[in-house]
Amino acid sequence: MSSNRGNFSSRIGFILAAAGSAVGLGNIWRFPYLAGQNGGAAFLLIYLICIFLLCFPIMVGEIAIGRAAGSDAMGSYTKLGNKRWGYLGLFGILAGVFILSFYNVVAGWAFGYFLEISFGDLLSEGDFGSFFGAYVNDISDNLWFSLGFMILTALIVSRGIQKGVEAANKIMMPSLYVILVALIIYSLTLPNAMAGVKFYLIPELSEIKVQTIFDGLKQAFFSLSLGMGALITYGSYVSKQQNVVSSAAVISIADSSVAFLAGLMVFPLVFSQNMSPTEGPALVFMVLPEVFSDMGPILGRIVGGGFFLLLCFAALTSTISLLEVPTTYLVDQKKLKRTTVVWGLAILIFIIGLPSMMSQGMIPALNQLPFYQGRDFLTFIADMCDLTLTIGGCLMCIFITYQWKVKNMDNELAIGNAGYMSSFLRKYLHFTISYVCPVLLGILSILIILDKFFGLSNIF
Ligand code: PHE
Numbered sequence: 001m002s003s004n005r006g007n008f009s010s011r012i013g014f015i016l017a018a019a020g021s022a023v024g025l026g027n028i029w030r031f032p033y034l035a036g037q038n039g040g041a042a043f044l045l046i047y048l049i050c051i052f053l054l055c056f057p058i059m060v061g062e063i064a065i066g067r068a069a070g071s072d073a074m075g076s077y078t079k080l081g082n083k084r085w086g087y088l089g090l091f092g093i094l095a096g097v098f099i100l101s102f103y104n105v106v107a108g109w110a111f112g113y114f115l116e117i118s119f120g121d122l123l124s125e126g127d128f129g130s131f132f133g134a135y136v137n138d139i140s141d142n143l144w145f146s147l148g149f150m151i152l153t154a155l156i157v158s159r160g161i162q163k164g165v166e167a168a169n170k171i172m173m174p175s176l177y178v179i180l181v182a183l184i185i186y187s188l189t190l191p192n193a194m195a196g197v198k199f200y201l202i203p204e205l206s207e208i209k210v211q212t213i214f215d216g217l218k219q220a221f222f223s224l225s226l227g228m229g230a231l232i233t234y235g236s237y238v239s240k241q242q243n244v245v246s247s248a249a250v251i252s253i254a255d256s257s258v259a260f261l262a263g264l265m266v267f268p269l270v271f272s273q274n275m276s277p278t279e280g281p282a283l284v285f286m287v288l289p290e291v292f293s294d295m296g297p298i299l300g301r302i303v304g305g306g307f308f309l310l311l312c313f314a315a316l317t318s319t320i321s322l323l324e325v326p327t328t329y330l331v332d333q334k335k336l337k338r339t340t341v342v343w344g345l346a347i348l349i350f351i352i353g354l355p356s357m358m359s360q361g362m363i364p365a366l367n368q369l370p371f372y373q374g375r376d377f378l379t380f381i382a383d384m385c386d387l388t389l390t391i392g393g394c395l396m397c398i399f400i401t402y403q404w405k406v407k408n409m410d411n412e413l414a415i416g417n418a419g420y421m422s423s424f425l426r427k428y429l430h431f432t433i434s435y436v437c438p439v440l441l442g443i444l445s446i447l448i449i450l451d452k453f454f455g456l457s458n459i460f
Contacts, residue, residue: 005070005332006161007237013166014242015250018063018225018234020169020317022255023176025106026223028314029284031259032266034215036277039207040199044263046208046216051256054217054440055224057432058393059231059248061400061409066235067244068412072329073229076236081403088395092229093329095388097345099228100322101353102381104153107315108146108357109136113285114312115145118305123293132285137361146357147350149312153319154346157327158339161237165320172313179310180261186303187268196271200263210456214448218386224255227389227396230321233328243417245425258314284311323349356381373455383452387445394441401434409433 008014035043069076073093078086112135116122125131136142156164187193221227238244266284269291270277279287284307292304323345330341359366359377366377400409413429414420450456 007239008166009162011242014238015247016169016173017165018251019254020173021225021230021321023258024314024318027259028262028311032263033280033283034219035263036283038212038215041201041203042207043212043216045203046212047220050217050220051252054437055220055226056252057429057437058226059224060245060429061396061433062231063235063244063248064409064412066232067238070236072332073232074329075332076232085399089229092392093326095228095385096322096325097349098381099385100349102356102378104146104150105353105357107149108142110308110311110315111149112142112145114308117308118301123300128289129286132282139357139362150346150350153323154342156320157323158342169317172317176310176313179306184265187265190272192272193268196267200267217444221389222386227392230325233325241416244413245417387448390441390445394438397433397438406430
């Protein structure tokens with residue numbers, strides 16, 4: 001693609017950035033609580049099946065589309081298909097805007113917890129459950145934390161692909177692994193840690209319910225940043241020398257390994273306190289501070305601060321990619337200046353996120369939506385975004401199969417990968433992209449809609 005758009009400087013730069021997009025709050029905040037609610041190991045099993053059966057082929061497809069077209073999500077679908085398909089790209093870009101709007105709120109909580117554990121006296125609170133409830137209800141603090149987080153994201157994205165996105169990920173991703181491994185080693189030494197490991201690693205097949213499958217699927221999509229054009233966008237900055245299939249494999253493995261390791265850190269911590277793993281979204285904010293507080297004032301600050309710093313790094317590498325998607329779109333399509341676009345979008349998305357921030361108790365009408373089984377606005381937006389990802393993934397497969405054609409995808413994938421045409425992976429990708437993914441994702445998306453609005457999973 002034209003050099004003035006910029007490119008990732010190297011294969012490792014791209015892999016780290018894409019893995020940075022994938023590894024986020026989804027892995028360290030959401031994966032453990034969904035696993036905790038869905039039987040631990042049973043959830044892990046379903047999640048891994050979704051990753052390898054459904055998500056890996058979709059990731060390859062997205063990167064191939066981006067690199068072949070060398071344009072933003074909407075531009076790529078338009079170029080390889082037609083104007084109507086372009087709307088699928090636009091749909092993804094909008095999903096990204098909404099994901100960032102609520103994601104930045106949760107990132108703000110993590111940022112606030114990091115500061116208040118490391119430098120304040122959060123750990124001397126008596127009741128962490130009520131503290132968290134009050135904390136997210138009163139937005140006077142976290143308004144600033146999430147604003148700070150958005151500014152940090154915008155500062156990095158405005159520096160461009162190599163100097164901003166790539167450089168930030170090259171520092172944060174390795175640091176994230178180091179902090180994670182250190183925390184796992186520590187948590188495994190705690191009393192009763194093995195009960196947590198058992199809950200997490202030995203599956204009870206009877207725990208697999210419809211809900212487990214829905215949650216496993218949506219988590220796999222969200223976690224790999226699929227279905228909304230993030231990887232089409234990053235793919236458009238990938239050079240033609242790179243092997244897309246093997247890069248996608250490395251990214252998928254890097255992402256699922258962080259989710260796996262996050263579980264291996266969280267469950268021993270939770271079980272060492274004889275706490276319940278089914279706490280839901282508050283799990284890392286309510287249960288873990290209890291654990292950190294028991295460690296005493298100094299160790300608690302170090303380990304607890306380390307954990308929330310880890311969460312912030314992970315979130316930041318993802319918010320960068322979420323902001324990059326609409327940025328690339330406006331720069332490519334509307335020929336606007338990158339810096340203007342980045343700051344304009346950051347302000348707009350921050351404002352779109354305000355109702356989510358205020359839905360945690362501050363405004364009762366947003367806290368209990370009557371049309372959404374009494375759930376809050378943040379959950380509503382998050383669920384709708386999850387749904388657009390699976391639908392987006394399904395439509396992308398239909399696009400490749402019927403519009404762009406699998407043979408064109410093959411030609412793209414063979415660039416930078418000499419053995420591709422005769423490989424078994426090629427057959428696997430054809431079969432999954434043309435049949436398995438669209439059929440399963442289509443059926444599951446419909447079932448998830450029925451579940452969200454009519455409580456389908458309660459029937460089973
Ligand atoms: N994958 C990110 C996470 O796990 C979230 C994300 C979704 C980022 C979609 C970009 C696009 O936290």
